[in-house]
Amino acid sequence: MRVIRKYANRRLYDTQQSRYVTLEDLRRLIIEEEPFKVEDAKSGEDLTRTILLSIIIEQEQADSEAEVFSNDLLAQLIRVYDMTSPLPLSRYLEQGTQLMLEQQKRLQSQWKQAMRNTPLEFMRELTEENMRFWQKTLNQPGQADESGDAEPHEEDSSDASNDNKPSS
Template sequence: MRVIRKYANRRLYDTQQSRYVTLEDLRRLIIDEEPFRVEDAKSGEDLTRTILLSIIIEQEQADSDAEVFSNDLLAQLIRVYDMSSPLPLARYLEQGTQLMLQQQQRMQNQWQQAFKNSPMELMREMAEENMRFWQSALQKPSQGDDDDKPS
């Protein structure tokens, strides 16, 4: 795993490539599915989540057409943190996002092979897959729900 060190001057240093990097460089690593860990250069504390959130904020501000987090959604997420028994939201968001990405890839593959399968058949299959996923996610007791609770 690639280690990125964050210095007090807010600069990020890629220890593998021996060079300073930007949030955009880290975004490219994410897209390329290259794992990395961001740590504080002095304490060694894991700062990866903070940096990932910074990348999301930068993307949200850069392109208003690509906005993912509306004000209402952000307000709802803040309310989840204030619940006496927080929902296992992380698990649902991770699984739902993974399903969406898989379906996006499948859709792109299907468009490339459009002459072999009808679009209606693809949409039917995706709808069935969504139903199976959400039925499964809502019926199974979550494993590791304690990991999702704030400390």
């Protein structure tokens, strides 16, 4: 697991790459599903959760169009902390978010597959296949294509049969 050290000057240091990093760099690690841990450089205290929350705050402020946490939702989350027996919200959010991400990946994959199989794409693939066949056939007469469907020309087959006869 990659270790990131946070110094008193609020700088983050990636011990694996031996360089300072930003919250944006850590966000990219998250997207790439690279595990990391942020620890206080002096005390060794685990600060990962605090840094993850900082990344979320930065994301929320960066693009109001992509806002995930509305004011109402944030107020409701604060109320959950004040409940006498808090709901198992963490587990519910983790599982729900994981399910949503998996479904999103599956949907994107199916969409790419559907777009790949449009009639126009099919015709393009067919044309490319035909071009490869004819280029191979014209460049190497008498040779079969990759699928073995090409037949030798008559003159080529007679030459081939003559090649097998012993010379006198």
